[in-house]
Amino acid sequence: MLTQLTHAITTMTRRRALAATAGLVLGLAASSPFSPALAADDTIKVGILHSLSGTMAISETTLKDTILFLIDEQNKKGGVLGKKLEAVVVDPASNWPLFAEKARELITKDKVAVVFGCWTSVSRKSVLPVFKELNNILFYPVQYEGEESERNVFYTGAAPNQQAIPAVDYLMKEEKVKRWVLAGTDYVYPRTTNKILEAYLKSKGVAQDDIMINYTPFGHSDWQTIVADIKKFGSAGKKTAVVSTINGDANVPFYKELGNQGIKATDIPVVAFSVGEEELAGLDTKPLVGHLAAWNYFESIKTPANEKFIKEWQAYTKNPKRTTNDPMEAHYIGFNMWVKAVEKVKSTDPDKVIDALPGIEAPNLTGGVSKMLPNHHITKPVFIGEIKADGQFDVVWKTPGLVPGDAWSKELEGSKDLIGDWVGKKCGNWNTKTNKCGGQGS
């Protein structure tokens, strides 16, 4: 409703005296260097579906730049199948229905071969029917709640078993945590992740009394009560930790309050799944040293591939301080997998590429080689990093090898028998008990 209002307003105000100022600024904003594609057959078009305005622009703008950068690099190497890649950038403006409209536009009007995009789960869900109907490919680069495996979507971010579960394991083993606060923003990703974590913790013998679950609205800025509650919960004589699925903008005030109320990582560590280098950029991290984040990539990881990537990325953006983060690496892996699959089948036809992708391997930036699995998730290493005083992360633990992503959580009653298999079974929710396709999900 809000969005319709916005639409009505922008069209209406244009006609009014406002036009002068509005036109000027909107013009500035819209004058990105990518004019609509010229109809040329010697290019392969790649769609980029990330919000460049609205609340999610804070996270998604960087991903748009990442794909542009990757396309630029690929074109320097001669493109794909002898053709240059051409980016088609659209702005779904953090508006979920608009994501579906823009996806349709990319596929039918611009005839893109593949789309890289979406951040929030709700935006992914809103474009799903479009990708199914028009049979195209979406690469989704963000850690998410799982419980999904679609033929047209490739999930290059972490599933819960590639981020949340290893992080909890680390706290249990290394920090001997006995009491848990699961704090999250009130929407689908934190709620599902916390449900999985709660089931997992209980299976490890944690009592109900030792789990506190707390949800806050989007953009929550007054954390005084909750931080005091966490402090109180942590003074029951057992080692306590906070598992945070707090999203986006609410993190800065949350960490500021933690710092100011003097909750140190040595007393009550906070492990976050949505806080990366970019989010910390708006914070003074000195009071936060030692708090944790679990990701599949950190900028501070020293491998030749990562150092090369950061150097070229900073040169491309002409900003020597520009940070890199986990979803960027996911796009890096996904993009290279798509290129390999296209080169393998010598075609950009979505059906052929979708069939070719499972089994494709592409190096990640942390020294390993990730593989696309039949359930359209990939294998990734899991790292636990501690926040350093300079806003970077220091890796204190990592999984011994790569962890394969589970589309369906093994911890939840409704999904533990399901698997996604688009190679053998041609099914996203194959029930291993009944040996039938179907059950929960689509």
Added chain:
Amino acid sequence: MFANCLDRLRALLLSVLLLSCFALPALAGPFEDSVAKFANDEFSDTEAAIGEVASSGNPLASPIISALQDGRLSADPDSKKVFITKTDGSIIDAATGAAVDKLPDNAAAVRLNNRLRRTVEAALGGLTLLSPDPAKRLAAAQSVFKSHEESLLPTVDNALAKETVKSIKQAFAEARAAIILFKSDATDSDKLDAIAVVKSRGDQEALALLSDLGTDQPPLVAKAAASAISSIQSNLAMWSMVQNAWYGLSLGSVLLLAAIGLAITFGVMGVINMAHGEMVMLGAYTTFVVQEVIRARYPGLFDYSLLIAVPLAFVVAGAVGVVIERTIIRFLYGRPLETLLATWGLSLVLQQAVRTLFGPTNREVGNPSWMSGAFDLGQITITYNRLWILCFTLAVFAILLAMLRYTALGLEMRAVTQNRRMAASMGIATSRVDALTFGLGSGIAGIAGVALSQIDNVSPNLGQSYIIDSFMVVVFGGVGNLWGTLVGAFTLGIANKFLEPVAGAVLGKIAILVLIILFIQKRPRGLFALKGRAVEA
């Protein structure tokens, strides 16, 4: 001999590595070997090194461990040499104490994780119990209270006997009580005394300590501990009411600060200004720019950055406000729906403009030192930034009130809003007053942005999160009445904070909205309705 042994015990920390005090090696060789372990870049080696260094009795132990805590200890992985960068910038070899000109190129700071940080804190606590610096002694006593390391008891006794500062003596007594409580061979009466000491401390850490005691205690001790726990809990429950009230005041001050500009533009002028939040955002970005300039050019002025930003934010946001009034709003007076739509569109334009100029990511606005940290008042924690924001809000409110009352501009504003035509015929340039009033409201929103940058994100979306709350406060308080805004803001803040622990943050917010809607049904003009002819204007 006995005294010598005591001295060494002072440094004896980690019972895992407990060596008999006679067997302690006094030679330099093993100490150097221990120090060299810091260079292995393995957490387990670092932990071993901390234990060995701390129990070595070497005078370099304390400097090494405090350097480790502050990230000033670096190691060269090739030569296995370890260096301390002193606080004055000079560098010494950690194993020998010899001065070094500069760090080798591949030397890197020794890394820590949380477990090691706790080990370091405990080790440092033992090493600095007798430090000449009172602040260090206090910190050491606190860390011993937490770690209740049994081997430190003689040192704590020694420190307790020597201590002259009353508060630190108290801290030592509490640390001693904590150790005795967990000492396996302490007598029941000693433990009961210890419980009494811990009980009188009465805070959450005391509670944590007592809860940690476990169930395998003698019945008398277990009973005393249980009664101490319940007495501390009921005491803390009482304090938590006080705490909720304080949190409510603090939230109320933030609401008031955000709403006070709107109380002028919407409350006094009647303009439904959806771009109000963006004026707040402009103020926050002004603070960011001021801090950037200060960081780059005059780092010494950083603590004054907010004082410099306040007038600048007022001018920036106020000027933008005047421009908006002159170019858009003055054509729309008396057409509330169109004003609403136009200002909403304008807010999107301003957001996108800022996004284009400064980028979509959060910008860092630092807290000056006087706004960082917290202090304890009884059993509640009061953070400095919230306290200052409360004071600042009240000051802004008082100044605004005085301005409306005692200045010529204030008089003209009141005249124009009460009866435009009469004011015009008395020779007041009403359109100029309109522009200035709107500018004033916007400027105050800008000032609010300076304060809000201290507790919230500085991002293009900053304003959006405050606009609904601001309207809520103004409507609830009574349109056109500044005092109503004040009372409304604090009422909503306190109600919210008493509801939140019961209902949770999400439901609490919904409950408040429902309550306001019901209230408005009963009193459509808010808490303090304006009476008289002004209402009809």
